[in-house]
Every structure is written in structure tokens, then in C-alpha cells.
Amino acid sequence: MSNPPLIGITLDSEEPGGYSKMPWYALRQNYCEAVARAGGAPLALPHEPDLAATYLDAIKGLVVTGGAFDVDPALFGDATRHATVKLKTKRTQFELAIVQGALARGLPVLGICGGQQLLNVALGGTLIQHIPDEVAGALAHEQPNPRTEPGHDVMIAQGTHLAAICKANRIPVNSAHHQAVKKLGEGLVANALADDGVIEGFEYPGKPFVIGVQWHPEYAISPADTSLFNAFIEACRG
Numbered sequence: 689m690s691n692p693p694l695i696g697i698t699l700d701s702e703e704p705g706g707y708s709k710m711p712w713y714a715l716r717q718n719y720c721e722a723v724a725r726a727g728g729a730p731l732a733l734p735h736e737p738d739l740a741a742t743y744l745d746a747i748k749g750l751v752v753t754g755g756a757f758d759v760d761p762a763l764f765g766d767a768t769r770h771a772t773v774k775l776k777t778k779r780t781q782f783e784l785a786i787v788q789g790a791l792a793r794g795l796p797v798l799g800i801c802g803g804q805q806l807l808n809v810a811l812g813g814t815l816i817q818h819i820p821d822e823v824a825g826a827l828a829h830e831q832p833n834p835r836t837e838p839g840h841d842v843m844i845a846q847g848t849h850l851a852a853i854c855k856a857n858r859i860p861v862n863s864a865h866h867q868a869v870k871k872l873g874e875g876l877v878a879n880a881l882a883d884d885g886v887i888e889g890f891e892y893p894g895k896p897f898v899i900g901v902q903w904h905p906e907y908a909i910s911p912a913d914t915s916l917f918n919a920f921i922e923a924c925r926g
Contacts, residue, residue: 693748695728698786698803700755701735701779708727719753719800722906726917728924735782744789749796749897749924752783754904758867759802761817764809770817772866784810794877795921796897798916801865802902808890811873818866819886827884829902831863836907839863842888848879849891850899853919854912861888861903863909868902876900897923 697720698711707714713734720730731744757776761769763784783803785809790797799807804816816822819829831839838860846853851857869887872878880889880901892898897920905913 692724692727692729693921694731694746695723695749695921695924696733696743696747697723697730697751698753698779698783699732699734700753700757701776715753716906718906718908719751722908722917723751723921726914726921728921729791730775733782733786735778737778737782737785739877740782740785740789743786744793744795747795749920750786750790750798751920752787752797752799752806754801754864755779755804757802758817759806759809759815761815764814765868766814766817767777772818772823780806791895791898794896796920796926797899798897798920799900800906801902801904804890804902805865805869806865807898807900808869808873808876811876811892813869813873814871816868816886819868820866822870823868823884823886825884826886827863827882829863829865829868829882829886835862835864835904836909837862838909840882841879842882842903844889845877845881847878848877849855849893849897850879850901850916853915855915856912859910859912861901862907863903866900896926 722729876890888902
């Protein structure tokens, strides 16, 4: 399709070692591939908070990605930090700036895994710092099998935007997280739950497209994952 909408995708960052002896950015190719397959033009966004408004002038939608790190608990009012929590301060500063700017402009936003958690905090919500310590009988949310396979199912709340997109009551998802939403941010409603009660997705009714999911739909392990990206890009054309 002509004139694909430009979609900003947040990068991860790594310390020196591995790819480079200097700090470096990282992004799995399947994030970009999922956006392109759905009809968007992916654009990776470096962590420059002062440039957030410039990026937002150019893009038509925002994908906030996951990563092996956590939002600083101080940002949602927790006085203590679990031993498993790993911070990437500049990344979080940038993502808060660009998410808040995107929401203020009414741009479509898709938060994935850690991006969902960041979106919740940006709207005043809180997080479970370590699921095994706070959820009795928790599922294996850090699944032992490959991310290209399902880890568990989620129940989709009927009457939600996500239900209209997925056209299903229950879908299989992959799972790679040790944190989760505790209290939903202002304006958000849960649209997906795991069988152990963990919030797996939310949305912002009244907004064109603001959805966060705890799983990784860029792997496209079910038709619902593909439908989610298709709906996101369609909203970005609006």
C-alpha cells in the first residue's frame, strides 16, 4: 500500500561488550518486520528525551518495546527495589517523555511487555516488582520454552477493543516477564487476564488506539498477534 505511516519503535540499550566495546542500541528484527508486514514503515528511536517532540512531529504511531530491564520502582511510589530489578535509566526517561507526548497528541500507542509496564506507569499505575513473590500459584511468566511458542493462554475481556481485534475469548501467548501491572493507570481498563489473575493486557477507552499487552505479538504465534499489528497500523492511518 502506498504511503505507509511512519512508526516509531523504541530501542533497547546495552553496556559495552558483545557487539561493541562502546555502549550500543539493540532491537530484534521481528519488531520492525511486524510493523512492515502490517503496512507501516518502522523507524528506530534513539534515547534522546530532548528530541521526543521532534520524533513525534514525524511519526504516526509509537511502539514501546520490551527488554531485559525494569522501570525504576521509585517512579511508581515504591520505596524499596526488589533484588531482581535491573534499571536502564536513560531509556526509561526517554520512553516516559515520548509516551507522554504521544498520549497528549492522541497518537496510537502499542506497548509490548516492558513497554506495556512503562505505559501503565506513565499513566500513574503501579507494578508488581516480582511475580513469584506477589502472586500465589503464579504461572511460568518467564516461560522455559522458546518465545516462538506459546507459554500459556490469556482470557480476552468481551466488549473491549482487544476483543474486537482478536475475535476470540481466549488466545495462546508467549511470556517473558517477571513483573506485571498491579494498579492500572488512569483511564486504563484490563482487556486480558492470565488464569492466575495477572493482568496481561489493557486499553484506554475513548482513545483511537492505546493498547498494552504483556506478551510479544511481534513473534506472530497466533492470528490474534497479526490482527493486533494490523489494527494498530490501520489506526495510524487515521
